[in-house]
Amino acid sequence: MASNSIAPGGTYLSHKNAPVLPPPKQKDAWWERLRRSFFGTPLSAFLTLLSSGLILWLTPDLLRFVLFDAVWNAPDGEACRVPGAGACWAFVWHKLPYFIFGSYPEHERWRVVVTLVLGALLLAWLLWPQKMGKHPDKPFAAALLFLVYPLVALVLLLGAPIFGLPMVDTDLWGGIFLSLVVAGVGIVVSMPLGIILALGRRSSLPVIALASTSFIEFVRGVPMITVLFMANFMLPLFLPETVHIDRLSRPLVGVALFASAYMAEVVRGGLQAVPKGQYEGSAALGFTTWQSLRLVILPQAIVHVIPGIVNTFIGLFKDTTLVAIVGIFDFLRTVETARLDPVWAGPTISATGYLFAALFYGTICFGMSRYSIGIERRLAERKKGRVA
Amino acid sequence: MLKSLIVAVLIGFSLMAGASAGTLDVVKGRGFLNCGSNPGLAGFGLPDDKGEWHGFDIDFCRAVAAAIFDDPTKVKFLPLSSKDRFTALQSGEIDLLSRNTSWTLSREVGQGFLFTGITYYDGQGFMVHRKLNVSSALELSGASICVQQGTTTELNLADFFRSNNLPYEPVTFATGDEALKAYETGRCDALTTDASGLYAQRAKLTNPADHVVLPEIISKEPLGPLVRQGDDQWFNLVRWVNFAMVNAEEDGVNSKNLEEKTKSESPEIKRLLGFEGNFGEGLGLTRDWIYRIIKHVGNYGEVFDRNLGDGSKLKIKRGINSLWTKGGLHYAPPVR
Ligand SMILES: N[C@@H](CCC(=O)N[C@@H](CS)C(=O)NCC(=O)O)C(=O)O
Numbered sequence: 001m002a003s004n005s006i007a008p009g010g011t012y013l014s015h016k017n018a019p020v021l022p023p024p025k026q027k028d029a030w031w032e033r034l035r036r037s038f039f040g041t042p043l044s045a046f047l048t049l050l051s052s053g054l055i056l057w058l059t060p061d062l063l064r065f066v067l068f069d070a071v072w073n074a075p076d077g078e079a080c081r082v083p084g085a086g087a088c089w090a091f092v093w094h095k096l097p098y099f100i101f102g103s104y105p106e107h108e109r110w111r112v113v114v115t116l117v118l119g120a121l122l123l124a125w126l127l128w129p130q131k132m133g134k135h136p137d138k139p140f141a142a143a144l145l146f147l148v149y150p151l152v153a154l155v156l157l158l159g160a161p162i163f164g165l166p167m168v169d170t171d172l173w174g175g176i177f178l179s180l181v182v183a184g185v186g187i188v189v190s191m192p193l194g195i196i197l198a199l200g201r202r203s204s205l206p207v208i209a210l211a212s213t214s215f216i217e218f219v220r221g222v223p224m225i226t227v228l229f230m231a232n233f234m235l236p237l238f239l240p241e242t243v244h245i246d247r248l249s250r251p252l253v254g255v256a257l258f259a260s261a262y263m264a265e266v267v268r269g270g271l272q273a274v275p276k277g278q279y280e281g282s283a284a285l286g287f288t289t290w291q292s293l294r295l296v297i298l299p300q301a302i303v304h305v306i307p308g309i310v311n312t313f314i315g316l317f318k319d320t321t322l323v324a325i326v327g328i329f330d331f332l333r334t335v336e337t338a339r340l341d342p343v344w345a346g347p348t349i350s351a352t353g354y355l356f357a358a359l360f361y362g363t364i365c366f367g368m369s370r371y372s373i374g375i376e377r378r379l380a381e382r383k384k385g386r387v388a
Numbered sequence: 389m390l391k392s393l394i395v396a397v398l399i400g401f402s403l404m405a406g407a408s409a410g411t412l413d414v415v416k417g418r419g420f421l422n423c424g425s426n427p428g429l430a431g432f433g434l435p436d437d438k439g440e441w442h443g444f445d446i447d448f449c450r451a452v453a454a455a456i457f458d459d460p461t462k463v464k465f466l467p468l469s470s471k472d473r474f475t476a477l478q479s480g481e482i483d484l485l486s487r488n489t490s491w492t493l494s495r496e497v498g499q500g501f502l503f504t505g506i507t508y509y510d511g512q513g514f515m516v517h518r519k520l521n522v523s524s525a526l527e528l529s530g531a532s533i534c535v536q537q538g539t540t541t542e543l544n545l546a547d548f549f550r551s552n553n554l555p556y557e558p559v560t561f562a563t564g565d566e567a568l569k570a571y572e573t574g575r576c577d578a579l580t581t582d583a584s585g586l587y588a589q590r591a592k593l594t595n596p597a598d599h600v601v602l603p604e605i606i607s608k609e610p611l612g613p614l615v616r617q618g619d620d621q622w623f624n625l626v627r628w629v630n631f632a633m634v635n636a637e638e639d640g641v642n643s644k645n646l647e648e649k650t651k652s653e654s655p656e657i658k659r660l661l662g663f664e665g666n667f668g669e670g671l672g673l674t675r676d677w678i679y680r681i682i683k684h685v686g687n688y689g690e691v692f693d694r695n696l697g698d699g700s701k702l703k704i705k706r707g708i709n710s711l712w713t714k715g716g717l718h719y720a721p722p723v724r
Contacts, residue, residue: 081594095437103439171464174439233472236480241414247466327427327466329439337435340428340565342701345592350569 065348066355077344087352088344095338099356102174102329111165112177115156119184122149127371129378146188157181170248174329176360178248182255182320182330187313189256194263195298201268212264219261224322227254232326251323259316266308270301303379310372314365332357411483411615411622412456412672420462423449424476424485427467429564430588431695431702432488441465444695445486447685448507448613452484452629454684455677469562471538474499477616484626486613488582490540495614504627506612507688509708509717511605512544513583515590518598520577525604532557534567534576541581544607568592582609587702625671632678634720635660636687638711643686646679659723667723678723688718 028036039045069086071079072093080088092099101109126141159167173181200212231250239245274297282292302309324333335353339345415421425446426433433443450460468476468487477485478500488510489495491503514533516522525548535542537560549556559576561567568589571579579589583605590596613630615623636642639657641649649657658664662675669675685691689711696704710716 083594098435098437098439101439103435106438169464172439229472233476233481234479241409241480242417244418247464327468329435334439336565337428340430340434340592341436342430342588342591345430347572347594 065351077346077349080344080348081346085348087355088346088348089352091338091344091349091352092356094344095334095341098175098338099331099334100176102178102334103172104168104174104177105172108159108166108168111156111159111168115153116177116180119145119149119153119180129374146192150185150188153181153184170246173248175334176331178329179317179320179331182252182323183313183317185252186255186259186316186320190259190263190312190316191309193256193260195267197260197264198267198271199293201264202271216261216264219258220265224254224258224319225325227258228322228326232328247326248328251326251328255316255320255323258319259312262312262315263309266305266312267301269308270303270305271297273304274300306372306375306379310368314368317365317368318361331360410672411619412625415456415483419457420464421449421453421456421484422482423452423463423465424468424473424482424487425449425465426487427469427563429488429585430591431584431700431704432588433465433467442695444508444691445488445613447691447695448486448630449484451633451681451685451691452626454680455625455629455632455673458674458680458684460684469538470536471562474501477501477614480616483622484613484615488585488611489614490582491610491612491614492540496617500617501614502617502623503610503612503614504623505630506610506717507630508584508611510582510584510609510611512541512580512607512609513586513605514578514580514602515571515586515599516578516602518600522578522600522602525602525606526552526554528556528578529554530556531577532559532575534559534561534571534579536560536564536567536581537562539581540607540609545580548606564589582611584611584696584702584704587704591701621672625673628671628723629681630688631720632660632681632723633685633688633691634711634718635723636678636682637689637718638713638720641682641687642690643682643684646682650679656722656724665724 038048065086069084071085071088071090074080074090077088077091079085080091101112104112122141122145126138126145155163156165157168157173158170159165161167197212197216200208201216203209203212228251231254232247235245235250278296278300279292282296287295321330321332324330329337335357339349339353425441426443428434431443432445433441435441446465449463449465453463454460466476466482473485473487473489476482491506495501496503514525514528522528533545533556535545535558542558542560545558559570561570564581564585567579570576572593579586581589583601586601590599590601593599613626615626639660641657641660650661652658655664659667661679662668662677666675668677671677692706692709693699696702697706706716708717710718712719
């Protein structure tokens with residue numbers, strides 16, 4: 001009997017599996033592959049030429065400005081003002097303490113350093129890729145970072161006379177350290193609050209669902225700048241004159257609530273991607289709602305949306321610059337103000353300052369996105385390992 | 389039911405109590421003064437390398453703090469853009485706005501403020517590139533002009549060109565710095581703002597000598613601190629801090645010879661420094677309130693010199709900002 005046949009109705013049927021073929025061999029040399037990706041089509045060839053032309057055209061000037069003609073060492077702006085001078089790195093160097101600490105009193109700045117180093121160590125511990133099968137210490141690190149560290153940081157930064165730390169008012173906080181505080185508060189609050197809101201929105205209790213949904217939609221519906229502006233310039237209209245709320249904590253609350261609302265939507269996406277069978281399965285195993293959430297649903301949901309979460313963090317980190325509008329000296333604001341100092345003011349000072357700021361924000365955001373890619377890859381590998 | 393009624397009444401009372409407390413009491417209770425300042429204008433208000441605020445307008449706030457607390461550091465500055473400054477004062481976020489703000493009728497009547505006096509007599513000027521070869525603002529026909537939003541500057545500009553029947557193109561920016569950048573990169577032919585500000589701005593250019601400030605002063609810009617209407621005690625206090633500093637200069641009392649002057653037999657100086665009469669208490673302050681101001685901040689001339697005059701990078705001449713005894717306009721009513 002023939003191995004193929006025509007079924008009645010005219011459909012072609014095969015009774016045998018098609019033979020398994022090896023993958024097509026990559027016989028192209030690396031330069032062949034390069035050629036294909038850069039000059040594969042006329043359009044791509046054109047774009048390649050255009051962009052390399054642009055790069056060639058700009059690079060020498062950029063290098064000249066950033067490196068060769070840059071002023072590295074100078075006591076004031078004089079050397080940077082000569083025509084043809086490049087970036088004034090001496091300015092950045094000279095103003096660096098201000099960029100990092102803002103107006104924080106000089107002899108108390110060690111407290112900021114200790115806080116930042118502590119935070120960095122805890123973060124590194126939490127984020128360090130863990131070997132499979134090792135006893136997990138991450139929950140402990142997370143508890144330290146999310147519960148204990150904020151209190152320690154608060155005491156260190158704000159001061160506690162009983163421990164011999166003089167108070168440092170928040171209006172003196174500024175610079176990189178302040179940007180990190182704003183971003184840190186946003187991240188530490190938005191993760192748990194975002195998860196709670198996301199769960200709330202999917203809750204079967206109408207009151208909770210309605211409250212969560214209205215909060216999220218309200219926050220997403222108003223621009224952050226409006227909220228910051230209201231909070232910092234107009235709030236006293238609604239309060240008795242004698243009540244004074246700290247000027248930094250108002251935007252902090254605003255930023256944290258905004259981040260939470262966006263985080264909630266990201267997490268909700270993850271929750272929706274968890275198949276219904278997982279809920280039913282864990283229920284069938286006799287898990288309580290809380291157990292099923294903690295052990296089955298959330299771990300899967302969060303993993304689904306890691307890129308979204310990191311994206312929110314990156315956005316949040318860059319949004320911290322908005323607090324400058326309400327008179328808070330975040331890093332970018334300190335750069336902008338330092339440019340006005342008549343001792344340094346000059347034609348290249350602004351460009352230098354902004355370059356430095358771009359470098360700072362770029363590095364941190366790039367780091368975050370790299371880390372998230374790393375995590376995704378590791379999770380993907382782990383999954384593959386389990387399946388195989 | 390009864391409980392919620394009581395709560396409501398209590399809240400109402402606390403609100404009323406809050407609303408009727410004078411600004412001075414609120415400031416004293418809070419422990420520091422809230423002062424609206426310039427976000428960054430050399431000479432008037434700018435933080436230094438350590439983040440400490442300095443400037444002519446800043447020193448005025450420090451003088452008020454010195455008079456109240458005997459401590460010029462008991463003041464928090466809220467940097468405000470030209471647009472936002474009035475909102476912050478209206479709402480009560482700041483007790484006092486000291487941010488090179490021009491005294492105008494509409495700002496008092498329309499917006500509910502009171503200017504407490506004039507600390508700096510200014511006027512609006514123009515700056516142009518030397519190579520344009522312009523020697524008078526009247527030659528700026530058809531020019532594009534960089535100007536800052538929400539300022540009297542913007543309005544005067546329109547008046548000037550309209551009344552001289554000249555066409556022009558205004559290009560507005562939110563901050564003085566953006567306006568300067570635009571001017572420097574050639575977006576506009578001329579930059580206009582308060583003459584004092586022009587000098588501060590010019591210092592930031594590549595080659596300050598390539599730019600000229602035109603001779604025309606097209607407006608009166610009496611700059612001074614302002615407060616909300618409705619609190620006469622606070623208004624008086626802020627007003628007299630300014631007068632005290634001017635009087636101290638007139639009487640030759642400054643931060644360096646202060647101790648020596650406490651021994652002076654001149655009745656005027658005795659009144660000034662609180663050895664005769666009890667003027668401070670009428671303002672809700674102490675007897676030695678002027679002594680405190682001079683000790684911590686200095687007299688008007690010292691403040692001018694340190695921030696704007698020869699002791700500064702700007703080197704602005706006293707000109708009409710001299711005392712009336714020296715041909716200027718500063719004339720303060722006597723302390724008596
Ligand atoms: N005196 C005018 C102008 C005040 C003003 O905004 N001046 C400019 C330049 S002199 C300024 O302070 N710019 C600083 C900034 O807003 O960044 C007014 O009260 O409207």
